[in-house]
Amino acid sequence: MNSKLLLAMLVCTSLSSCKMTADGIDLGALSKVGSSLLQMGAIDQSKEIALGEDFAAMLLGASKLHPNTDLQTYVNSVGRYLASYSDRPDLPWTFGVLDTPDLNAFAVPGGYVFVTSGLLANLNSEAELAAVLAHEIAHITERHQLRQLERDNSMNFMSNLASAVVTYQDHRKPGAGSDRYLNRQIADNVLNAGQQLFTKGLSREDELAADTLGIRLAARAGYDPYALAVVMQKLESMQGDSNAISLLLATHPAPADRLSNIEQQLQRLERQHPASRTASRLALTERYQTALRRK
Template sequence: MRVRVSLLLGALLLASGSVHAFNLDLNKLIDIGKKTTDLKEVDEQGEAEIGNVSAAALLGAAPLVQNEKLQAYVNEVGLWLAMQTERPDLAWRFGVMDTDSVNAFAAPGGYVFITRGLLLRMRNEAELAGVLAHEIGHVLKRHHLVAIQKNAKSGLAANLLSMAVDNSSGGYGEWKKKAIGASTELYARGLDKEDEFEADRLGVVIAARAGYDPYGLPSVLQTLDGMNAQDGNLALLFKTHPAARQRLDLLDTAMAGSLDRYASQPVMKDRFEKIVGEYARKGK
């Protein structure tokens, strides 16, 4: 586990320096773009390639925090959660983005990111696990791929096809910019509300299965619900996600006491405070 975390961390830290660290194969991505209108034709390799573009877009907007200990910790928690799912063999990668914005993101193929702004508002590892498990749920259900499929005429698939023409005149650099821009548009628009609700339900189950108190995610939602809606660091989160109160109410209905027997599972506060607290004390 430790070796795998180290390798994944190394790849992510390289990627944070430049979007060029992702191997964006033009012909492969164009082929994926053609197939995206029929989601069943996108295999795991295709999913990973689309994830590369999406992750590049995210890290182009905000690089990873340059703290190896913090990144290794988040990867360790994330990988443990991912191992409890039906897709443990994906090339899962987790990272903390260097921004005060309060948010978390997932990309096809196993990419999961949480922002520094959200991480530093958490109180224990169960809360971290709940948020990571929510994002893992998006990957498991291929929510972003489905969103691309639904918006194929105006979304990433269509852009990939049109970029083939641009590339024929040697504009590979411009092609990459457009590919990343198309992916960024998806994150700015957000997923369907039902996708977010489904990821919430999956998140509490995955966290419980991994041995955490399943109320970690609801606890984070309570924190978000109590924050000032005018805070600029919440702007993108509130734009792309249902209201925290609505999510809490639906989770309460869905859980309906069924996970109460797991509420005695640990929240891992000490380990969280040791690593995240140390990072916070040292400053950004």
């Protein structure tokens, strides 16, 4: 057996047999992701959903949901409405708002989509929210992350996980003392592993394809297809001015490149469906602002 594979399996066994947490991240939950990857082979829908549940649990261990339940309900209603028009309406779609000032959104296989409260605060209408969610839905319907996992065979992820656990175990030895910085370092290693799986691993082509499909999904559901262009213009104006957007810029093509692709797709959509240029029938700015104000 490959030595790296053996180490990965031992790591997963170790994590499953005892409780390990680093800076709030449940390494045991993450180990279930690793075990699934090592054993899954071809990823069918049932395995995809199980994997998504495990990774969503790990993600929520690192970044909590926003406490505004009305806002969560609102984003879920918009997301599920959009998903009902997607190519995979049968997935158990779940949408959540993460309580962080960072500007980002994440798609997890199996139908989980997360958007940050920081990004929501910079959107102005439900159409813009729908554009962001439709992009993430497209990643899931096209199985972008899963295809990347199948290509990479998950070993980079498992190597990072093994490194994190070794560091954790050294830290827990008698006499090691308490080291908040080291604990944060372990947590960062784990988050980097997840980031490589579901964010960094996506190609430029996958991101641009998700923009294209997201525009069409939003239009099919009755939203203004031009809203994604508005979001990209905002992101382009913000780059370099805020650390909150640094991860999104590091893991996606430049907003200007995305905007160029979006404009081409919108021109094509307009030629095919001239009515798409009209204002959205559903995107009410007032409804969106009301949802953000709810406590």
